[in-house]
Amino acid sequence: MKPIYILFLTFFVLFSGSNLQAQEMDSLNTDTSFAELSMILLQNVRDGKPTKQIESKLAEVSQEELNADLNTESEKKAFWLNIYNAYVQILLLDKPDLFEDRNSWFGYNFFSSPQVTIAGKELSFDTIEHGIIRHSKIKLSMGYWDKWFPSDYEVMFRWEEVDPRVHFALNCGAKACPYIAIYDPERVEEQLDISSKQYLEKTTEYDADQDKVKVNALMSWFRADFGGKSGAVEMLKKYEIIPQDADPSVSFLEYDWTLELDNYKDI
Numbered sequence: 233m234k235p236i237y238i239l240f241l242t243f244f245v246l247f248s249g250s251n252l253q254a255q256e257m258d259s260l261n262t263d264t265s266f267a268e269l270s271m272i273l274l275q276n277v278r279d280g281k282p283t284k285q286i287e288s289k290l291a292e293v294s295q296e297e298l299n300a301d302l303n304t305e306s307e308k309k310a311f312w313l314n315i316y317n318a319y320v321q322i323l324l325l326d327k328p329d330l331f332e333d334r335n336s337w338f339g340y341n342f343f344s345s346p347q348v349t350i351a352g353k354e355l356s357f358d359t360i361e362h363g364i365i366r367h368s369k370i371k372l373s374m375g376y377w378d379k380w381f382p383s384d385y386e387v388m389f390r391w392e393e394v395d396p397r398v399h400f401a402l403n404c405g406a407k408a409c410p411y412i413a414i415y416d417p418e419r420v421e422e423q424l425d426i427s428s429k430q431y432l433e434k435t436t437e438y439d440a441d442q443d444k445v446k447v448n449a450l451m452s453w454f455r456a457d458f459g460g461k462s463g464a465v466e467m468l469k470k471y472e473i474i475p476q477d478a479d480p481s482v483s484f485l486e487y488d489w490t491l492e493l494d495n496y497k498d499i
Contacts, residue, residue, distance in 0.1 A: 266290070266298055267307040267417045270314035274414050277321050278496050287322075290315075291349040298351045299388050308391055309398075309424075310417040316360050317403050317412045319348045324405050324493055331405055331491045343404070353385050357404070364390045365398050366457070375456030396457040396467070397424040399450040400431040403495060408435075408448070408488040411497040426499045429471040435485065436473050445480040449487040 264272070273286045302308045323342075324331055334342040346354040362371045367390050368382035369375055375394065382390070401424060403409040410431045415423055435448040451464045458464045461482040468474045 265307070265417075266293070266301045267311045267314075270311045270318070271414050271416060274314045274318040274321075274412070277318050277325075278412075278414075278494075283318075283322060287349075291352065293351050295351040295353070295385065295388060302389070304417070305392055306417040306420050308389070309395070310415040310420045312360060312365050312389075312391075313398065313401050313415045313420075315348070315350065316357060316365070317401075320357065320403060320405050321412070321493060323347065324491070328491060328493070334489075359386070361398075361402060365402070366454075367391055367394050369394070369457075373456075374452075375454045394457050395424070396454070396459075396463075397428045399454055399457065400424075400428040405491055405493060406488060407490040407492040409492075409495070411495045413497055413499045423499050425471075428467075429473075430499075432468060432471050432473045436468060437485070438468075438474050438478075438480065440475075440478070443478070443480045444483070445474060445478075446483050446485050449484050452484040 269286060269289070273283055273290070275281075276283050276286065302311055330340075330342050333340050343357045346356045346359070348355045348357070348360065358371055362369050363379070363382060363386040366375070368379040368386050370377045370379055379386075400410045401413065401415070403412045410427055413423060413427055431448070437446040439445070445465070445468065447464055447468070451458050455461070455464070458467060464482060465474070465478070465480065469476050469478070474480065
Protein backbone atom coordinates (compact mmCIF):
# COMPACT_ATOMS: atom_id res chain seq x y z
CA MET A 233 0.00 0.00 0.00
CA LYS A 234 1.48 3.36 -1.02
CA PRO A 235 2.42 5.78 1.79
CA ILE A 236 0.32 8.61 0.29
CA TYR A 237 -2.76 6.34 0.29
CA ILE A 238 -2.18 5.39 3.93
CA LEU A 239 -1.86 9.08 4.80
CA PHE A 240 -5.10 9.91 2.97
CA LEU A 241 -6.97 7.04 4.62
CA THR A 242 -5.76 8.08 8.08
CA PHE A 243 -6.80 11.69 7.47
CA PHE A 244 -10.24 10.59 6.22
CA VAL A 245 -10.91 8.42 9.28
CA LEU A 246 -9.78 11.12 11.69
CA PHE A 247 -11.76 13.83 9.90
CA SER A 248 -14.90 11.70 9.75
CA GLY A 249 -14.68 10.90 13.44
CA SER A 250 -14.14 14.53 14.44
CA ASN A 251 -16.97 15.62 12.13
CA LEU A 252 -19.39 13.19 13.78
CA GLN A 253 -18.29 14.40 17.21
CA ALA A 254 -18.83 17.99 16.07
CA GLN A 255 -22.35 17.12 14.92
CA GLU A 256 -23.10 15.64 18.32
CA MET A 257 -21.63 18.69 20.08
CA ASP A 258 -23.94 20.94 18.05
CA SER A 259 -26.91 19.29 19.76
CA LEU A 260 -25.40 20.08 23.17
CA ASN A 261 -24.35 23.67 22.54
CA THR A 262 -27.82 25.04 21.85
CA ASP A 263 -30.78 25.84 24.04
CA THR A 264 -32.21 22.40 23.41
CA SER A 265 -34.89 21.10 25.78
CA PHE A 266 -34.47 17.60 27.15
CA ALA A 267 -37.51 16.39 25.21
CA GLU A 268 -35.82 17.66 22.05
CA LEU A 269 -32.52 16.13 23.14
CA SER A 270 -34.24 12.74 23.43
CA MET A 271 -35.36 13.15 19.82
CA ILE A 272 -31.79 13.94 18.72
CA LEU A 273 -30.49 10.93 20.66
CA LEU A 274 -32.88 8.53 18.93
CA GLN A 275 -32.22 10.13 15.54
CA ASN A 276 -28.47 9.70 16.08
CA VAL A 277 -28.99 6.06 16.97
CA ARG A 278 -31.03 5.61 13.80
CA ASP A 279 -28.40 7.36 11.67
CA GLY A 280 -25.42 5.60 13.27
CA LYS A 281 -24.04 8.85 14.72
CA PRO A 282 -22.30 9.24 18.10
CA THR A 283 -24.46 9.31 21.22
CA LYS A 284 -21.96 9.22 24.09
CA GLN A 285 -21.95 12.94 24.84
CA ILE A 286 -25.74 13.10 24.78
CA GLU A 287 -25.84 10.07 27.08
CA SER A 288 -23.42 11.85 29.43
CA LYS A 289 -25.56 14.99 29.51
CA LEU A 290 -28.66 12.92 30.27
CA ALA A 291 -26.80 11.09 33.03
CA GLU A 292 -25.33 14.21 34.64
CA VAL A 293 -28.31 16.58 34.64
CA SER A 294 -29.80 17.04 38.09
CA GLN A 295 -33.21 15.58 38.82
CA GLU A 296 -34.50 19.04 39.69
CA GLU A 297 -33.36 20.52 36.37
CA LEU A 298 -34.77 17.66 34.33
CA ASN A 299 -38.08 17.77 36.18
CA ALA A 300 -38.38 21.53 35.66
CA ASP A 301 -37.60 21.12 31.96
CA LEU A 302 -40.19 18.36 31.44
CA ASN A 303 -42.99 20.62 32.62
CA THR A 304 -45.84 19.32 30.43
CA GLU A 305 -47.31 15.86 30.01
CA SER A 306 -46.49 15.96 26.30
CA GLU A 307 -42.82 16.62 27.05
CA LYS A 308 -42.76 13.76 29.55
CA LYS A 309 -44.36 11.42 27.05
CA ALA A 310 -41.99 12.26 24.19
CA PHE A 311 -38.91 12.19 26.42
CA TRP A 312 -39.49 8.82 28.09
CA LEU A 313 -40.71 7.06 24.93
CA ASN A 314 -37.61 8.22 23.06
CA ILE A 315 -35.31 7.34 25.97
CA TYR A 316 -36.69 3.80 26.26
CA ASN A 317 -36.54 3.11 22.52
CA ALA A 318 -33.10 4.71 22.07
CA TYR A 319 -31.38 2.82 24.88
CA VAL A 320 -32.84 -0.56 23.88
CA GLN A 321 -31.23 -0.03 20.48
CA ILE A 322 -27.97 1.32 21.90
CA LEU A 323 -27.48 -1.68 24.17
CA LEU A 324 -28.62 -4.40 21.76
CA LEU A 325 -26.79 -3.04 18.73
CA ASP A 326 -23.61 -3.21 20.81
CA LYS A 327 -24.35 -6.57 22.47
CA PRO A 328 -27.29 -8.42 20.89
CA ASP A 329 -26.65 -11.42 23.17
CA LEU A 330 -28.05 -9.39 26.07
CA PHE A 331 -31.52 -10.07 24.68
CA GLU A 332 -31.14 -13.77 25.42
CA ASP A 333 -31.25 -12.99 29.16
CA ARG A 334 -34.62 -11.24 29.09
CA ASN A 335 -36.39 -13.99 31.11
CA SER A 336 -33.76 -14.65 33.76
CA TRP A 337 -35.02 -14.77 37.35
CA PHE A 338 -31.51 -14.65 38.81
CA GLY A 339 -28.56 -12.48 37.89
CA TYR A 340 -28.69 -10.21 34.88
CA ASN A 341 -32.05 -9.64 33.19
CA PHE A 342 -32.20 -7.34 30.16
CA PHE A 343 -35.42 -5.65 31.25
CA SER A 344 -35.14 -5.62 35.05
CA SER A 345 -31.42 -4.89 35.53
CA PRO A 346 -30.51 -1.18 35.98
CA GLN A 347 -28.41 -0.05 33.02
CA VAL A 348 -29.71 3.33 31.79
CA THR A 349 -28.57 6.39 33.73
CA ILE A 350 -30.86 9.42 33.61
CA ALA A 351 -30.42 12.37 36.00
CA GLY A 352 -27.98 10.48 38.21
CA LYS A 353 -30.23 7.44 38.62
CA GLU A 354 -29.46 4.06 37.06
CA LEU A 355 -32.76 2.73 35.72
CA SER A 356 -33.96 -0.56 34.32
CA PHE A 357 -36.25 -0.70 31.32
CA ASP A 358 -38.91 -2.08 33.67
CA THR A 359 -38.61 1.01 35.86
CA ILE A 360 -38.96 3.29 32.84
CA GLU A 361 -41.93 1.38 31.44
CA HIS A 362 -43.89 0.26 34.48
CA GLY A 363 -42.73 2.85 37.01
CA ILE A 364 -42.57 6.07 35.01
CA ILE A 365 -44.60 5.53 31.84
CA ARG A 366 -47.32 3.33 33.39
CA HIS A 367 -47.59 5.38 36.61
CA SER A 368 -46.03 2.89 39.05
CA LYS A 369 -47.78 -0.35 38.08
CA ILE A 370 -46.64 -3.77 39.29
CA LYS A 371 -45.24 -5.45 36.18
CA LEU A 372 -46.92 -8.85 36.44
CA SER A 373 -50.32 -7.62 37.66
CA MET A 374 -51.77 -7.09 34.16
CA GLY A 375 -52.15 -3.45 35.14
CA TYR A 376 -54.56 -4.07 38.02
CA TRP A 377 -52.20 -3.30 40.92
CA ASP A 378 -50.21 -0.18 41.70
CA LYS A 379 -46.85 -0.32 43.43
CA TRP A 380 -47.23 0.09 47.17
CA PHE A 381 -44.08 2.13 47.67
CA PRO A 382 -42.95 3.83 44.44
CA SER A 383 -39.63 5.64 44.66
CA ASP A 384 -39.41 9.41 44.90
CA TYR A 385 -37.78 9.36 41.47
CA GLU A 386 -40.80 7.59 39.94
CA VAL A 387 -43.22 9.96 41.62
CA MET A 388 -41.27 12.95 40.31
CA PHE A 389 -41.12 11.85 36.68
CA ARG A 390 -44.03 9.48 36.11
CA TRP A 391 -46.84 10.28 33.73
CA GLU A 392 -50.09 11.58 35.17
CA GLU A 393 -52.11 8.53 34.14
CA VAL A 394 -51.84 5.25 32.26
CA ASP A 395 -52.12 5.69 28.49
CA PRO A 396 -52.72 2.30 26.80
CA ARG A 397 -51.36 3.61 23.51
CA VAL A 398 -47.82 3.42 24.89
CA HIS A 399 -47.88 -0.33 24.37
CA PHE A 400 -47.96 0.38 20.64
CA ALA A 401 -45.05 2.82 20.89
CA LEU A 402 -42.45 1.05 23.05
CA ASN A 403 -40.04 -1.19 21.16
CA CYS A 404 -38.23 -3.76 23.33
CA GLY A 405 -36.22 -5.27 20.47
CA ALA A 406 -38.56 -8.16 19.58
CA LYS A 407 -39.96 -8.78 16.11
CA ALA A 408 -43.53 -8.47 17.39
CA CYS A 409 -42.85 -5.03 18.89
CA PRO A 410 -44.26 -1.86 17.35
CA TYR A 411 -41.95 0.04 15.04
CA ILE A 412 -39.76 2.81 16.44
CA ALA A 413 -40.87 6.38 15.86
CA ILE A 414 -39.27 9.57 17.12
CA TYR A 415 -41.84 11.24 19.35
CA ASP A 416 -42.15 15.02 19.24
CA PRO A 417 -43.71 16.75 22.27
CA GLU A 418 -45.66 19.00 19.91
CA ARG A 419 -47.18 16.02 18.07
CA VAL A 420 -46.99 13.16 20.55
CA GLU A 421 -50.76 12.72 20.99
CA GLU A 422 -51.30 12.57 17.23
CA GLN A 423 -48.31 10.27 16.81
CA LEU A 424 -49.57 7.87 19.49
CA ASP A 425 -52.89 7.63 17.66
CA ILE A 426 -51.12 6.93 14.37
CA SER A 427 -48.80 4.28 15.84
CA SER A 428 -51.72 2.62 17.66
CA LYS A 429 -53.88 2.42 14.56
CA GLN A 430 -51.07 1.09 12.40
CA TYR A 431 -49.99 -1.53 14.96
CA LEU A 432 -53.56 -2.71 15.47
CA GLU A 433 -54.10 -2.94 11.72
CA LYS A 434 -50.97 -5.05 11.44
CA THR A 435 -51.66 -7.42 14.33
CA THR A 436 -55.44 -7.88 14.46
CA GLU A 437 -57.19 -10.88 12.88
CA TYR A 438 -60.94 -10.33 12.60
CA ASP A 439 -63.36 -13.03 11.44
CA ALA A 440 -66.74 -11.39 10.81
CA ASP A 441 -68.46 -14.68 9.93
CA GLN A 442 -67.41 -16.35 13.18
CA ASP A 443 -67.71 -13.10 15.14
CA LYS A 444 -64.20 -13.58 16.54
CA VAL A 445 -61.15 -11.37 16.80
CA LYS A 446 -57.56 -12.23 17.66
CA VAL A 447 -55.52 -9.36 19.03
CA ASN A 448 -51.89 -8.83 20.00
CA ALA A 449 -50.57 -10.32 23.24
CA LEU A 450 -49.91 -6.87 24.71
CA MET A 451 -53.65 -6.45 25.21
CA SER A 452 -53.57 -9.56 27.40
CA TRP A 453 -50.41 -8.82 29.39
CA PHE A 454 -51.63 -5.31 30.25
CA ARG A 455 -55.36 -5.86 29.97
CA ALA A 456 -56.33 -3.46 32.76
CA ASP A 457 -54.59 -0.64 30.87
CA PHE A 458 -57.05 -1.26 28.05
CA GLY A 459 -60.09 -1.77 30.27
CA GLY A 460 -60.17 -5.55 29.89
CA LYS A 461 -61.41 -7.40 26.81
CA SER A 462 -64.34 -5.03 26.37
CA GLY A 463 -61.94 -2.09 26.41
CA ALA A 464 -59.78 -3.80 23.80
CA VAL A 465 -62.83 -4.18 21.56
CA GLU A 466 -63.68 -0.50 22.02
CA MET A 467 -60.15 0.47 21.04
CA LEU A 468 -60.43 -1.64 17.89
CA LYS A 469 -63.62 0.23 17.04
CA LYS A 470 -62.07 3.60 17.82
CA TYR A 471 -59.32 2.98 15.26
CA GLU A 472 -61.77 1.41 12.76
CA ILE A 473 -60.13 -2.01 12.88
CA ILE A 474 -63.52 -3.73 13.31
CA PRO A 475 -67.07 -2.48 12.57
CA GLN A 476 -68.78 -0.27 15.13
CA ASP A 477 -71.62 -2.78 15.61
CA ALA A 478 -69.31 -5.79 16.10
CA ASP A 479 -69.42 -7.73 19.37
CA PRO A 480 -66.75 -10.40 18.85
CA SER A 481 -65.21 -12.87 21.25
CA VAL A 482 -61.58 -11.99 21.92
CA SER A 483 -58.49 -14.20 21.97
CA PHE A 484 -54.80 -13.35 21.94
CA LEU A 485 -52.01 -14.06 19.46
CA GLU A 486 -48.58 -15.42 20.34
CA TYR A 487 -45.76 -12.88 20.66
CA ASP A 488 -42.73 -13.27 18.41
CA TRP A 489 -39.64 -12.69 20.56
CA THR A 490 -37.16 -13.01 17.68
CA LEU A 491 -34.62 -10.20 17.97
CA GLU A 492 -35.21 -7.47 15.38
CA LEU A 493 -33.38 -4.15 15.53
CA ASP A 494 -33.52 -0.94 13.45
CA ASN A 495 -37.28 -1.22 12.98
CA TYR A 496 -37.93 2.50 12.36
CA LYS A 497 -40.77 4.36 10.74
CA ASP A 498 -41.49 8.05 10.24
CA ILE A 499 -44.86 9.29 11.47
